[in-house]
Amino acid sequence: MKKAAGSHRPSRMRSKNRSGFSSDQTSDTAFRSTSISFFRIFIQCMFCIGTLVVGFRFTREAHFLRASFHHPEDSFSRRTGARMGSLVSIGNRSDLDLRIQEEIANDSEAFRLENSETIIRSRVRVDVGRHAILIRPWPHPDPFEVIQAHHLIARVQMEQWQLYGSKESKPIIAITTTFVRSFQAVHLTGLLHTLSLVPVHVTWIVMEAGGVTNETAYFLSKARVHRLLHLGFGDAMPAGLKERGQLEAHMRVEGLRYVREEKMEGIVVFADESNLHSLEFFTEAQKVDWVGAVSIGLLGFAGFEEPAQSRIADVHQEEVGAGRRDNLFARPTFEPQVQGPSCDSKGNLVGWHIFDPLPLEEEVYTGIMLAQNRRLEWPNFVLNARAVWKTEGNQPEWIKSWDEWVTPKDGSAPDIKAILRDDKQVKVLGDCGRKVLLWWLRAEARADSRHPANWVLDENLEIIVPAKSTPWPDRPVRVPSPPPPPAAATVGTGSKRGAGSRVSGGKGRRSKRRQSRPNIS
Amino acid sequence: MVVGFLLLLLMPSSRSATSISVVDGNVVVGEMGEMLQLRKRGRRRRGHVSLLTCVVGFLFLCQVSRLAAAAVLHRHQRISGSAGDVLEDNPVGRLKVFVYELPSKYNKDWLEKDPRCLTHMFAAEEFVHDFLLTSPVRTHNPKEADWFYTPVYTTCDLMPNGLPLPFKSPRIMRSVISYISTHWPYWNRTEGADHFFVVPHDFGACFHYQEEKAIERGVLPLLKHATLVQTFGQNHHVCLKEGSIVVPPYAPPEKMQSRFIPPSTPRSIFVYFRGLFYDVGNDPEGGYYARGARAAVWENFKDNPLFDISTQHPSTYYEDMQRAIYCLCPLGWAPWSPRLVEGVIFGCIPVIIADDIVLPFADAIPWEKIGVFVAEKDVPNLDKILSSISPEQVLEKQRLLANPAMKQAMLFSQPALPGDAFHQILNGLARKLPHDPHIYLEPGQMVLNWTEGPVGDLKPW
Numbered sequence: 001m002k003k004a005a006g007s008h009r010p011s012r013m014r015s016k017n018r019s020g021f022s023s024d025q026t027s028d029t030a031f032r033s034t035s036i037s038f039f040r041i042f043i044q045c046m047f048c049i050g051t052l053v054v055g056f057r058f059t060r061e062a063h064f065l066r067a068s069f070h071h072p073e074d075s076f077s078r079r080t081g082a083r084m085g086s087l088v089s090i091g092n093r094s095d096l097d098l099r100i101q102e103e104i105a106n107d108s109e110a111f112r113l114e115n116s117e118t119i120i121r122s123r124v125r126v127d128v129g130r131h132a133i134l135i136r137p138w139p140h141p142d143p144f145e146v147i148q149a150h151h152l153i154a155r156v157q158m159e160q161w162q163l164y165g166s167k168e169s170k171p172i173i174a175i176t177t178t179f180v181r182s183f184q185a186v187h188l189t190g191l192l193h194t195l196s197l198v199p200v201h202v203t204w205i206v207m208e209a210g211g212v213t214n215e216t217a218y219f220l221s222k223a224r225v226h227r228l229l230h231l232g233f234g235d236a237m238p239a240g241l242k243e244r245g246q247l248e249a250h251m252r253v254e255g256l257r258y259v260r261e262e263k264m265e266g267i268v269v270f271a272d273e274s275n276l277h278s279l280e281f282f283t284e285a286q287k288v289d290w291v292g293a294v295s296i297g298l299l300g301f302a303g304f305e306e307p308a309q310s311r312i313a314d315v316h317q318e319e320v321g322a323g324r325r326d327n328l329f330a331r332p333t334f335e336p337q338v339q340g341p342s343c344d345s346k347g348n349l350v351g352w353h354i355f356d357p358l359p360l361e362e363e364v365y366t367g368i369m370l371a372q373n374r375r376l377e378w379p380n381f382v383l384n385a386r387a388v389w390k391t392e393g394n395q396p397e398w399i400k401s402w403d404e405w406v407t408p409k410d411g412s413a414p415d416i417k418a419i420l421r422d423d424k425q426v427k428v429l430g431d432c433g434r435k436v437l438l439w440w441l442r443a444e445a446r447a448d449s450r451h452p453a454n455w456v457l458d459e460n461l462e463i464i465v466p467a468k469s470t471p472w473p474d475r476p477v478r479v480p481s482p483p484p485p486p487a488a489a490t491v492g493t494g495s496k497r498g499a500g501s502r503v504s505g506g507k508g509r510r511s512k513r514r515q516s517r518p519n520i521s
Numbered sequence: 522m523v524v525g526f527l528l529l530l531l532m533p534s535s536r537s538a539t540s541i542s543v544v545d546g547n548v549v550v551g552e553m554g555e556m557l558q559l560r561k562r563g564r565r566r567r568g569h570v571s572l573l574t575c576v577v578g579f580l581f582l583c584q585v586s587r588l589a590a591a592a593v594l595h596r597h598q599r600i601s602g603s604a605g606d607v608l609e610d611n612p613v614g615r616l617k618v619f620v621y622e623l624p625s626k627y628n629k630d631w632l633e634k635d636p637r638c639l640t641h642m643f644a645a646e647e648f649v650h651d652f653l654l655t656s657p658v659r660t661h662n663p664k665e666a667d668w669f670y671t672p673v674y675t676t677c678d679l680m681p682n683g684l685p686l687p688f689k690s691p692r693i694m695r696s697v698i699s700y701i702s703t704h705w706p707y708w709n710r711t712e713g714a715d716h717f718f719v720v721p722h723d724f725g726a727c728f729h730y731q732e733e734k735a736i737e738r739g740v741l742p743l744l745k746h747a748t749l750v751q752t753f754g755q756n757h758h759v760c761l762k763e764g765s766i767v768v769p770p771y772a773p774p775e776k777m778q779s780r781f782i783p784p785s786t787p788r789s790i791f792v793y794f795r796g797l798f799y800d801v802g803n804d805p806e807g808g809y810y811a812r813g814a815r816a817a818v819w820e821n822f823k824d825n826p827l828f829d830i831s832t833q834h835p836s837t838y839y840e841d842m843q844r845a846i847y848c849l850c851p852l853g854w855a856p857w858s859p860r861l862v863e864g865v866i867f868g869c870i871p872v873i874i875a876d877d878i879v880l881p882f883a884d885a886i887p888w889e890k891i892g893v894f895v896a897e898k899d900v901p902n903l904d905k906i907l908s909s910i911s912p913e914q915v916l917e918k919q920r921l922l923a924n925p926a927m928k929q930a931m932l933f934s935q936p937a938l939p940g941d942a943f944h945q946i947l948n949g950l951a952r953k954l955p956h957d958p959h960i961y962l963e964p965g966q967m968v969l970n971w972t973e974g975p976v977g978d979l980k981p982w
Contacts, residue, residue, distance in 0.1 A: 140824065145905055152912050
């Protein structure tokens with residue numbers, strides 16, 4: 001196409017130029033001044049450019065018109081065949097070597113003999129040649145069709161579940177401990193959606209430290225579980241991690257006590273809010289008879305920080321000689337840490353994999369989460385609800401009775417592993433612990449970090465409390481400003497949209513840097 | 522079971538003295554005469570009752586068996602195409618094939634030169650040869666043969682990058698036909714009408730990879746009467762001879778069958794495609810490759826979240842197909858592609874975007890019920906078309922795809938299994954029997970013009 005356009009262009013331009021030139025001459029007679037030559041040159045240039053534009057347009061239109069009256073059979077006539085041949089030879093496979101070139105030469109020789117007459121095969125209805133790439137005027141998804149497609153996907157998945165899905169459907173009882181904090185929204189929303197998607201009957205017991213609050217209730221109202229129990233636990237969550245672990249253990253025991261008293265049926269799962277569960281976990285949990293164990297993968301602060309890396313890099317430096325400097329900058333690779341049961345080749349439980357954090361040089365910040373207890377976490381275990389029931393006679397003898405394990409003798413926090421008298425009886429889930437079905441995201445905001453209630457900012461930021469670890473200066477930069485108008489006196493009382501009280505203007509500016517209005521801390 | 526019940530039905534009405542009525546549970550031993558008389562009278566009345574119970578029991582069992590069959594069918598459905606329910610036909614005994622013994626320069630030498638011929642998508646010609654050598658339909662007596670097979674590997678002349686060069690193929694074919702016509706009388710007897718050849722190349726026996734050149738060449742004149750087994754199929758196209766058997770391209774069965782994931786994995790991808798949209802090497806401006814259809818798919822749906830389309834070939838390609846509902850099978854330089862086979866094996870509904878295409882074994886497999894056909898000019902509305910298909914239709918198509926006979930028919934399994942592609946080819950050949958008597962020519966009568974065709978083809982090989 002480009003070649004053809006190019007071949008036409010010069011001829012057109014020449015003809016146009018000639019006409020342009022004649023019109024130039026007629027206009028020339030009107031002007032009788034010395035600046036005629038400049039003016040003429042200018043006119044000529046304008047006409048040149050105009051011809052380029054218009055001529056190109058015209059050739060495109062002409063080609064389009066010719067193509068639209070083209071019949072497919074004509075494409076095999078000799079004239080267009082030659083052009084097609086030349087066009088096609090541009091597009092030959094680029095990886096053909098000389099051997100092929102001569103084959104093509106032989107081939108085309110044969111064709112020239114054949115093309116002496118028009119080759120129109122009446123059977124051919126195929127449209128060989130360049131086609132237009134059809135793009136609709138609004139090539140973006142239509143929301144109605146997207147919804148229909150999702151309905152279709154849901155229906156297909158339902159059918160798959162009916163045909164191939166697990167036939168067992170014991171109800172799941174999920175026990176979660178939570179408390180109001182910055183990252184509660186992050187963790188709880190994820191867990192909420194996961195539990196809403198579990199295809200069996202789910203009872204969700206949420207134990208909240210510090211009593212039932214509206215914020216947590218606001219999140220939990222979106223859960224689509226069959227039964228939701230939002231219970232409060234009196235003590236507020238302490239700041240230190242060890243203490244948090246202990247309080248959480250007490251809260252989980254409280255949840256189990258609820259299961260025990262109500263005689264709930266099903267599989268008890270300790271769904272911590274900072275865990276990410278795959279739906280396969282809930283399918284595997286169905287296989288539990290009495291006690292099951294799963295492997296948890298650990299994400300975050302499993303040895304990836306700077307100090308640990310530099311330590312490993314130091315070790316490398318000692319090992320590697322001075323000659324091989326490039327190895328020093330190679331990133332050491334870390335195995336993802338997994339905590340859970342460990343089996344031998346026959347599938348019997350032989351031990352437990354416990355997380356062993358790499359040593360750190362210094363604490364990165366106070367919120368670091370190290371598994372200091374070096375023991376298995378509660379989410380590693382999955383219980384049958386009957387294991388905590390009052391009817392002690394029905395449980396196997398390798399499960400301790402309630403009173404035996406719930407209050408440990410030495411006054412420490414209860415641990416779920418204490419329910420077992422014999423480790424070997426535990427059923428190991430997930431391909432004997434080889435498949436990681438849930439992950440522990442060990443990330444938490446600072447204990448003193450602030451967040452707006454429900455993460456909704458429906459008011460303009462009037463009172464700004466600087467967070468301590470931001471790089472911005474604590475004290476506001478005082479810029480000399482004109483005295484505030486009288487309406488600014490109402491700022492401190494928290495009026496929402498006082499007219500004229502905002503010097504920085506409107507909702508858009510939430511920058512804490514420009515402190516041109518009085519800072520109330 | 523039915524016969525048993527019919528016998529039981531007949532039993533009580535027979536009124537014979539020594540009849541043993543199993544329904545009554547009474548075995549008559551001809552000792553006590555009056556007992557016999559009493560039993561006879563009683564049996565008449567009981568005969569009617571037992572007749573009724575027989576009928577009721579028969580109907581009940583019918584229902585039960587139908588329900589049981591329906592429960593089995595729930596997962597997959599029987600496939601019957603225009604030729605009837607022929608996917609599971611056994612060709613053994615219905616035809617006899619004679620395999621010509623050719624010098625190794627026509628087949629084995631090519632394999633030794635380049636063993637890649639056994640793994641690329643044109644490997645059907647080698648595997649059909651292997652299969653026929655050990656198949657029960659093979660006969661060593663050419664006089665009783667219905668079909669004659671010529672094992673010539675015309676698609677085995679590979680370029681360094683693996684693509685076959687078709688330039689020598691016409692000469693190889695001419696050479697082999699002249700060989701068999703001089704060494705055996707069977708070619709001249711019918712001028713090839715009871716011979717079949719496997720030509721799996723891009724455009725079949727037109728022996729060229731570019732469509733315009735292939736159309737200009739047309740089917741090799743010497744093969745005018747022979748039956749061609751090819752992968753190319755397009756209606757109203759020169760390169761699809763009437764009576765050809767269209768087969769799927771070769772896809773390695775073990776490689777695909779080792780990558781199955783559990784069927785309970787939910788299908789969450791709506792539309793899936795991996796492949797080129799623009800062939801930058803051969804068609805940089807677009808518009809030639811795939812007649813612009815693949816480029817249209819990209820331009821219209823590249824930012825549509827329902828369409829998982831890309832040129833990156835991931836290592837989880839087979840697993841992803843099993844998680845998709847629709848798999849696009851657009852045309853490329855030729856209308857057929859191995860994606861159809863992959864889609865059928867992995868249960869992904871094929872969306873075929875190729876005008877006038879003839880799909881493999883089209884008389885045995887009802888492709889309209891299994892796949893979705895979209896005209897190339899309708900590609901911009903692909904999302905509307907695919908989302909407006911009702912869920913019941915989609916489930917029906919998935920049930921048809923789940924039929925193991927369907928999956929088997931698309932594969933060239935090693936070793937050959939009943940119902941696989943080899944058997945479908947033989948079934949197709951068997952359906953063309955018996956041969957029309959007027960294909961047998963008078964001795965000395967010549968129908969084919971041996972000098973027809975481009976000059977380059979006439980050079981001996």
